[in-house]
Amino acid sequence: MARALITGCSTGIGRATAVELTRRGHEVVATARRRATLDDLDVAARLELDVDDDASVAAAVAAAGEVDVLVNNAGWEAGGPVEGVPLDAAKAMFETNVFGVARMVQAVAPSLRAGGGGTIVNVSSMAGRTAAPLNGFYAASKFAVEGLSESLHYELRHFGIRVVIIEPGEIATSFADNVRRFGEDAPPWGELRTQWDAAFGKLGGDGPLPGPELVATAIADAVEADDPPLRVPVGPDAELVAAVRATSDDAAFEATMRETLGLTW
Template sequence: MSSVLITGASQGIGRAIAVELAGRGHRVIATARRPETLADLPVAQRLRLDVTDQESVDRAVREAGEIDVLVSNAGETVRAPLESVPLAEVERLFQVNTLGALRVAQAVLPAMRERGAGRLVFVSSIQGRMVLPMIGPYGASKWALEALAETLAIETGHFGVRVSVVQPGAVSSGGGERARVHLGENDPYTPLYEALPALRGELVTPEDVAATVAATIEQPEPPLRVPAGAPAERALRARKEAPEDEPFLLAEIDW
C-alpha cells in the first residue's frame, strides 16, 4: 500500500478521501491548517499544513517521511460577479487553489524524482474545463491548476511520476454554502446568483469523489484527467462536443 499525504483533510472531500484510503489499507497522512480538526480520522499521521505558507509546507513534508502519493485537495471558492468581485478575493483563491497546490507539489517532487516513482493527484473540478457564472474566480484558479498539472505530467513523467487531475462537478460537501458571497444591495446580478443551483447540476457526494481518487491512485497507469461521477462525465462530454466559438453553459439561464 502507498503512503499518501492529503491536503485540506479537515472536511468535505479531503476528509472523505482520508477515510476511503485508510479503509483500503494505505498509510494516510492527513493535513489541515488546524490539525485538531483531524483528531477523529483513522489515519497514521495528522499534521498542520497551510498550503499558502512555505515553512508550514516544508515542515509537514519533513515530518511525513516518505510520500508515495500527494493528493492536493485544499481549496476554497467564492460567489461574485467578475464586474465587482474584490481582486483580493481572486488573489486569495489563486494562492490556495493554484499556487498552494504547486507549492506542495514542489516540496514532494524531488524525493519522488530521485526514487523514480510517485503520484500527484490534483482535485480540480469540471470548472477547470468550463465556466459557471458567479464562480468565475474559482474556475479561473482551476483552469490554471490544470495547466500546471498537465505541464507537470510532461516534465516529470520521464522520472516515473504520474500526474492525474480528478474533476468532480457539484459536490454535497458544503463548500458552496460556506463560500463568501459578494453582492451589493439590489445587485443586478442577484437573479443570476439565485439561478446557480440549477446551473451547477446534479450533486455527487464527497464519498463518490473519494472513491474516484482512490481508484485513480490504485491504477498502474492512471489517465491525466478523471471525471468524478456520471454528472461530471456528462458535463465534460457536452463541453467537448460544443462549438469553441461561443460561451458554453450546462443549462439555459432564466433571469
C-alpha cells in the same frame, strides 16, 4: 501499499479520501490548517499544514517523511461577478488554490523523483473544464490548476511520476457553505443568481447529490491504477459537461448548455 500525503483533510473530499485510502490498506498522512480537526481520523499520521505558508509546508513535508502519493485537495471559493469580487479576495484564493498546489509539488516532487516515481493527484473541479457565471475567479483558479497539472504530466512522466486531475461536479459537502460571496444578490446580478441556481440543479439529475466518498473512490482508484488517465470527471454533472465540451466548439457548447439548463440570461 503506498504512503499518501493529503491536504485539506478536516472535512469533505480530503477527509473522505483519507478514510478510503486507509480502508484500502495505504498509509495516510492527513493534514489540515488546524490539527485538532483531524483528531478523530484513524490514519498513520495527522499534521498541521497551511499550504499558503512556505515554512508550514516545509515542516509538514519533513515530518511526513518519504511518501509515494501527494493529493492536493485544499481549496476554497470566492464567488460573485468578476467586477464585484475584491481583488484581494481573488488573490487570496489563488494563493491557496494555485500556489498552494505549486508549493506542495515543489516540496514533494524531488523526493518522488529520487524514489523512482509516485503519483500526484490534483483536485480541480468541473469549473476547471468550463466556467459558469458568478464564479469567474474560482474557475480561473481551477483552469490554472488544470494547466499546471498538464504541464507537470509532461515534465514528470519520464521519472515515473503520474499526474492525475480530479474534476468533481457538485458534491454534498460543506464546501458551498464556506464560499465567500460578493455582490451576487445586488442589482443587476440577483436575477442571474436566481436563474443560475435553478439551472445548475438540473445538471446532476433529480436524485440527491453524491457524497465526497464518490470523489474519494475516484482518487483511490487513480492511485492504484497502473496507467491512470490525466483527467477524471466525477459525478453526473461533471461527466455530462466533460462529454459535451469534448464534442462541441464554443458556440455549440453554449447553445447546448443554454437549452439543457433553460437559461435566458
